[in-house]
Amino acid sequence: MLPLHRAGALRDSSTFPCLNRGSVRSALYLSLSLTLLWCPGGTVASNLNCHKTCICASNIVSCSKLNLTLVPTGLPLYTAVLDLSYNDITRLKADWTAVKLTKLHNLLLSHNGLHFLSSEAFIYVKYLRYLDLSSNNLRQLDEFIFEPLGQLEVLLLYNNRISQIDRSAFHGLHSLQKLYLSQNLISRFPLELVRDKSRLEKLSLMDVSSNRIKIPPIEDLQVLPAWIKNGLYFHNNPLICDCTLYSLLAQWHIRRLNSALDFKDEYTCNLPGQQKAVVGVFDLNEEYMNCSTFYEADEEAWLEQTLILRCDTRHRDMVKTWVTPRNVVVAEEANQTPRVLPDGSLLISHVKPEDSGTYTCFAVSEALNETLYVMVKVHNFTENGGGETLNTAYTTLVGCLASVVLVLIYLYLTPCRCFCCPKKIHEDSIHSSMLSAAPSHEDLAHKTDPRHVAFIDPRELREGQNGKVNLGGGTRKDVDEEGGLLGKGKRKRSVAESISSVFSDTPIVV
Structure with missing residues (x-):
């Protein structure tokens, strides 16, 4: 019977040529039919050989760096760690394992050129806790791709070519604690993974550094709990310089968060406008944008x-x-x-x-x-106390203005107190001084200075005996006794009938 493969051939290759129908006759028809079932596409997966191909140490199976194109079949059910890194496995199909590996918790598939993941690739390995898909050629993550992995804690997807992530791609990862998405082509910040109501409850580290994110959701990141921000890395992205970005990272640095503290010098941004210079985010408050220095608010x-x-x-x-x-x-x-x-x-x-x-x-x-x-x-007042203070100040101001208006009215628009005075006296009284002190009757009787008499016609002034004023050539006594015409003019009314001053009840002589 024709040998199917040579001993030790799996050491150099994981595949062998399928049997040709022309080279095998009737004696091998049954064998050929069974062989074709394992030769889709011209290749067949090799059986696991822990002695000549992979390294098996207890429950660890290491098949690294063997140029494998398919996952070996016949994996032991007790396998807990399976290392398939540094091979040529480009597609992970649904039937890569035909049996349920209930004890497998670590699966390593890095450095394989992997570019396709079946939507059912993980249905037989539901108990994985560590999955390494880093350094491959994955371009997108479809919806519910990781949903069967409810116990997965660490997922490595860095150094791929991922540009599209469905919002439900990580749905079902209730136990995920660390997610590495750095060194990809991601332009949208996966906020749904860390935001309330949609976030992964146990996620404490998410690395989206070295991608193509320009504008992170700063307002949403500010309200996150510190234990999430402590493990949220987005350095080495083409961020656009902004003072809110500086305030966010400055706050993280003051709080001694690892995400800002460990990679402080790698948080850079592009200045807006024509400058197009790349500067450090923590330098925006000093040299470039004059952002206000951040202080922890009370x-x-x-x-x-x-x-x-x-x-x-x-x-x-x-x-x-x-x-x-x-x-x-x-x-x-x-x-x-x-x-x-x-x-x-x-x-x-x-x-x-x-x-x-x-x-x-x-x-x-x-x-x-x-x-x-x-x-x-x-503050020593209620939350609405500021409005009450403003109302009080407004009332005080209005009261002051009203007082000033009343004083001006009192000073300049006070009506004549003598309502029965003749019109002539009222007209003359308007021209009298309102602010000068008013002399008494006795002072007017003894003083001769005409400046103490308001608006007296000079023609009516004549000096009499003893330096007293003589009206119309007669003495004061004659004027009082006759009470009529003296000289050429009429005698004016008594001093007591003249208009009064505003600040004194003493009459002013006219």
Whole structure:
């Protein structure tokens, strides 16, 4: 009978020529029919040979660097680690393994030139925890491609040519913790993997560095928990320079997050406009865009407000303990005004001025201890107090303006007090001084200075005896007794009947 292959041939190649129908006659018809079932496309997968081809060490099977084009058949059911890296396996079909490998948890397929993944490629290896598909020629990730891998924890897809990722490609990866997508052609930031309601709950590291992302979703990244941002890498992308980008990474650096701390010098961006220069993101506040230097903001609150302080640690599932500004430990079950919530945040209801100060959160885990400080500033008014203050100021201003208007009206538009005075007297009184001090009757009787008399006709002034004013040639006594005409003109009315000054009840003589 014609031998099917030579001993040891699998050491150099994983395939052998299929039998030709013309070279085998009736004696080999049955053998040929069975052989053709294993020779689709002109090649056949080789049987696993742990002695001459692969290396088998207990439950580890290593078939690396053997120029394999297909996965060997006959893999032991106890295989836990299967290494097929550095071969020529370009297509991973649904039937690459005919049996369920329930104990297989590590599968390595890197450096194979792999460009096709069947939608059913992983249905027989549902218990994988580590899958390495790096350094291949994958161009897209179809929908639900990894859905059977519900226990997968680490997925390596870096150094491929991936440009399209379906939004449901990673659906079903409920246990995934680390995802490596760097060194691809990705232009869209896969925000759905880390955003609330759609994110992978256990994902703590996602590397999308060295891709083609220009504008990351900065506002969405700012609100992520610190333990997610700590493992979110997007350096070495053609980012567009922006002050919000600087503020985001500056905050991460202040918080000592690994994603910004470890690759600080590799976060670069392209200046907008015609400059087209590549500069460091952390230099935008100094030389290029004059971005404001970032400072950690304090928490502000108003009276009677409910305030929640978050202990935003770099690692999740840490035991958190809060200490108030007065060095009082907040117990979880104690009946205190500050209360610890199930997620480790501190709730302060009905905020009072004495709640101001620095709150300390001590976070402890088996691998890390972390301390966070939160400064709280309580304003001494309610949240709507600013509007009340504005209304009070407005009312005061209106009151001041009204007072000024009333004073001006009182000074310049006060009507004559003597409503029964003749029209002549009223007209003359308008020209009198309102601000000068008004002389008394006695002063007018003894003083001769005409400046103390308002608007007296000079023709009517004549000096009499003893330096007193003599009207119309007669003495004051004659004028008073006769009460009529003196000289050429009429005698004016009594001083007591003249108009009064605004600031005094003493009459002014006219």
